[in-house]
Amino acid sequence: MKKIILMSIILAFCCVGFFSQEEAIGIIVNKGNGLSSITTNVLRNIYLGKQILWPDDKTIRVAVLKEGKIHDKFLKTIVKQNATQFNLFWQNQTFTGTGVAPTIFQTEDELKTFIRDNPGSIGYISMAAIDDTVKKLSVL
Amino acid sequence: MKRYVVVFVAFGLLLSTVVYAESFLKNIRVNGFLSQAFMKSSKNNFLTRSKKGSFEINELGLTLSTNLTDRLRFGMQLFSRDLGDLGNNSVVLDWAFADYRLTNWLGIRLGKVKAPLGFYNEGRDTDFLRPMAFLPQGIYTEAYRGFIVAYQGAGLYGNILMDKLGDIGYHAFIGTGNISKDETLVKHLENILNMLEPYTGITISNMSINTKLAAGGRVEWNTPLTGLRLGGSYLNYDSEFLVHPGAPNIGGLKVPGWLVLSMEYMAGNFTLAAEYSEMKTEISAFDIPEPLEKQTNQTYYVMLSYMLNNKVTLTGLVDIHYDDKDDKKGEKFVEMGLPDYMGWRKDMGLCLRYQVNKNWMLKAEWHAIDGAALYMHLYNLDGFEKKWNYFIFKTSVSF
Numbered sequence: 199m200k201k202i203i204l205m206s207i208i209l210a211f212c213c214v215g216f217f218s219q220e221e222a223i224g225i226i227v228n229k230g231n232g233l234s235s236i237t238t239n240v241l242r243n244i245y246l247g248k249q250i251l252w253p254d255d256k257t258i259r260v261a262v263l264k265e266g267k268i269h270d271k272f273l274k275t276i277v278k279q280n281a282t283q284f285n286l287f288w289q290n291q292t293f294t295g296t297g298v299a300p301t302i303f304q305t306e307d308e309l310k311t312f313i314r315d316n317p318g319s320i321g322y323i324s325m326a327a328i329d330d331t332v333k334k335l336s337v338l
Numbered sequence: 339m340k341r342y343v344v345v346f347v348a349f350g351l352l353l354s355t356v357v358y359a360e361s362f363l364k365n366i367r368v369n370g371f372l373s374q375a376f377m378k379s380s381k382n383n384f385l386t387r388s389k390k391g392s393f394e395i396n397e398l399g400l401t402l403s404t405n406l407t408d409r410l411r412f413g414m415q416l417f418s419r420d421l422g423d424l425g426n427n428s429v430v431l432d433w434a435f436a437d438y439r440l441t442n443w444l445g446i447r448l449g450k451v452k453a454p455l456g457f458y459n460e461g462r463d464t465d466f467l468r469p470m471a472f473l474p475q476g477i478y479t480e481a482y483r484g485f486i487v488a489y490q491g492a493g494l495y496g497n498i499l500m501d502k503l504g505d506i507g508y509h510a511f512i513g514t515g516n517i518s519k520d521e522t523l524v525k526h527l528e529n530i531l532n533m534l535e536p537y538t539g540i541t542i543s544n545m546s547i548n549t550k551l552a553a554g555g556r557v558e559w560n561t562p563l564t565g566l567r568l569g570g571s572y573l574n575y576d577s578e579f580l581v582h583p584g585a586p587n588i589g590g591l592k593v594p595g596w597l598v599l600s601m602e603y604m605a606g607n608f609t610l611a612a613e614y615s616e617m618k619t620e621i622s623a624f625d626i627p628e629p630l631e632k633q634t635n636q637t638y639y640v641m642l643s644y645m646l647n648n649k650v651t652l653t654g655l656v657d658i659h660y661d662d663k664d665d666k667k668g669e670k671f672v673e674m675g676l677p678d679y680m681g682w683r684k685d686m687g688l689c690l691r692y693q694v695n696k697n698w699m700l701k702a703e704w705h706a707i708d709g710a711a712l713y714m715h716l717y718n719l720d721g722f723e724k725k726w727n728y729f730i731f732k733t734s735v736s737f
Contacts, residue, residue, distance in 0.1 A: 239501055248497040248505055248560075249442050257408035278564045282648055283604065285696060289736065290467045292369050293401055294452045294460040295413040295433050299367075 222325040223272050226310065226332040228317045235336040241276050244320060246287065247297040252318060260300035261309050261321035268306070272322045366404040371736040373397045373465040379728035382710065383717040385480055386422035388728060395732070396420050397465060399432065410438050417463055421480060422717070424520055432463060433488050443496040450490045450516075454509040454556035455571045456598040456613050459486060465734040469609070469643050469653045470689040471703045472730075476637030476659030477598060477615045481522035481713045485575065489513040489552045504562045510555030515575070517547045522713050527579065527591060529716075530630065531623055538624055540588070542581060547591065551576040558600070565604035572597055589623035589630070607645040614638045616663065636663035649693045657685040661711045679724040682709040701732040 225236060232254060243249040250258055263269040265281065273284050291297030303309035306323040313319045314331045328334050375395035379388040386392035396419060403413035417432035419425040435449030452460035456477055461467035472480070491513015498506045517524065524547060531542045551574070558569035575593035596617040603610045615638070621631040639657035646652060660666050661681045668681025689703040706727045714722050 237501075243497070243499055243505065248507070249499060250439060251442055279604070280607075280645075280648070282645065282693065286467065289464070290461045292367075292403070293371065293399065293415070293464040293467065293736075295401070295403065295415065295435060295437070296452070296460065298403065298405065298411065 221267060221271060223268055223275075223322050224325045224328045225320065225322050225335045225337055226313050226328060227320050227335055228313055229331075229333045230317045231320075231333055231335075233335060235338050237338045238276055241337070242278065245277050245284075245300070247291060256318045259316050259319040261312050261319055262300040262302055263306065263309060263322070264302050264304050268322065268324050276322075365406075366402060369401040369403075369737060371397070371399045371464055371466060371734060373732060373734035375471060375730055375732035377728055377730040379726060381723040381726040382714055384714070384726075384728050385424075385717060392422070394420050394422050395730075396427070397463060397734075398427075399464060409440070410436065412436050419463070424480070424518075424522070426520075430518075441496070443498045445495050447493040447495065447511075448491075450488050451493050451511065453486055453489050453511065453552070453554070453573070455486055455554070455573055455596070456556075456615070457558070457567075457569060457600045457602055457611065462487065464736075465701075465732060466699060466736050469611075469641060469651070469691070470655060470687060471701050471732045474613070474637075474639040474641065474655060474657040475685065475712060476639055476657045476683065477613055479712050481526070484517040484521040485515050485523065485547070485549070485552075485577075486573070489515060491552070502562055504560045506557060506559050508555065508557045512551075512553040515549035515552045515577075517549065517577075519544065519546050522716055525716055526713050527621065530621060531579070531588065534623060534630075540624075542579075542588065544581070545588075546580045547577045548580050549575070549577045550590075554596075567600075567602050569600040570598070571600070587624075589621065592620040592622070594618050594620060609643040609645075611641045611643075612639065633662040634664070636660045651691040651693070653687075653689040653691065655685065655687040655689075655705075657683075657687070659683040659685075659709075659711055676715075677710070677724065679709045680711055680715065683711040683714075684708040697736050699734045701730070701734075703730045703732070704728075 225241065227233065240249060244258055244260060252258055270281055273279050273281060277284060288299040292299050301312065303312060306327040309321045309323055310327065310332055313321050373396060376391065376393050377386060377388045377395055378391040383389050386394045398418045399415055401413065401415045403411060405411045414434035415432040416429055418427045418429045420427045431450060433450050433452050435447045435451045437445060437447050439445040454460060458473050459478060462473055462478055489511050491511060493509055493511035495509040524545060528542050528545050535541055554571065554573035556569055556571040558567050560567045573593060573596040578590040579588045581588060598613055598615045600613045616634050616636050618634045620629040623630045637659040639655060641653060641655045643651055643653040659682065662670065665681060668678030671680045672678050685705055685707045687703060687705040689701055692700045694700060708725050710722050710724065
């Protein structure tokens with residue numbers, strides 16, 4: 199009986215680890231970006247259009263996923279908004295001319311390709327999807 | 339030699355135009371929106387002939403924007419609306435400006451730009467951006483939309499990032515305005531001037547307003563408490579009335595100070611918004627040395643929204659407006675033989691918003707109102723009552 203309980207705990211632990219690995223988010227930038235880390239405050243400012251330049255004065259190009267768990271989790275934990283609020287925010291910027299909405303991508307691969315090809319770009323994808331075509335920033 | 343220089347400069351200009359034209363077309367973004375409403379009111383007409391039920395409420399917008407360079411972009415919006423006698427679906431340039439961003443904390447806008455007043459004036463024409471079918475009317479009244487919706491001139495803006503202290507956003511401007519002759523405010527001013535006809539012998543009709551100066555700005559602090567922002571806006575405005583070219587001075591409208599204090603707090607599925615406004619106005623007429631009308635109106639409102647889920651949002655509003663903050667009982671109207679309730683407007687509203695999908699939205703809204711301030715007499719020439727209500731159903735799409 200003890201073994202069964204122990205096995206169940208181990209199995210549950212593995213499952214939690216698997217899912218959290220799958221849903222863990224990585225912040226990615228172009229490989230030419232000189233930064234190695236970024237704070238959540240800066241990330242939030244970037245995704246709300248308040249910070250539009252990198253420290254080296256290059257223009258930031260912001261990428262977002264269209265929808266999905268990664269998108270929702272990123273908005274909730276970093277931007278502190280849900281998808282509806284975030285869409286409304288950028289509709290406001292668009293229809294008043296006060297900002298340029300982030301570029302939207304259907305898939306993580308498309309977003310990653312955009313980051314690879316565009317200096318100054320930033321985006322987020324699942325940790326599992328990150329490869330050496332882009333640079334991962336650690337979040338402080 | 340001179341000819342070569344001219345040819346060289348012309349070639350350079352042509353080349354840069356081609357380069358910019360290519361960049362312009364490559365980066366162009368097109369967005370738009372369309373909304374249609376039905377409104378039915380009891381006892382009083384509101385904005386439209388709403389007592390009988392009116393479909394004369396729609397809005398269409400087409401927005402184009404493009405990045406010419408990393409720092410320089412251009413955008414414009416064509417806008418058309420019908421709101422009773424206002425607009426009648428003529429197409430106007432709502433805004434069009436060039437925007438150059440030097441740093442995070444400094445950018446320049448030149449052209450026709452949505453004016454920063456309160457937290458919501460810039461987004462007032464797009465139904466998607468409003469929690470309710472109309473913004474709180476005490477501050478964002480449709481009666482004088484024309485003179486606060488946009489400025490034509492230059493603006494400075496930016497965000498001062500302060501890390502853990504949040505950030506401060508600002509937008510300051512100077513320029514002029516563009517007021518259409520069919521604005522309710524213009525009709526109201528014409529009425530006031532025509533009250534002097536027995537003394538002046540002049541009947542005013544088809545009057546227009548020439549803005550001499552529109553200047554102001556907004557500062558907002560996005561506080562360290564996530565979702566809480568606080569702001570203050572100020573507007574100064576000066577204009578003259580025009581009847582026809584070459585006519586003598588018949589007066590003008592001044593707003594020597596309009597202050598709006600704003601607060602918005604987004605926490606989870608709740609959004610709480612509250613604003614307080616005091617707007618000074620001075621109306622001068624002919625050669626009369628003292629202002630014909632000099633007063634300060636006062637408004638405050640609280641609006642609470644709760645997002646039940648991703649599709650359904652419920653919003654409640656309490657909006658109080660006084661025509662003259664020093665005469666909250668409307669005694670000056672009584673002295674003129676008019677009802678005292680022209681001195682205030684107390685609005686309680688409830689709105690159910692349903693987001694069918696990302697691009698399609700429905701709103702059903704009900705308001706109970708006490709008072710007839712904000713020019714209700716102009717929508718109700720055959721008389722109006724103190725307590726009234728209206729219902730509005732609205733649908734909007736955007737792309």
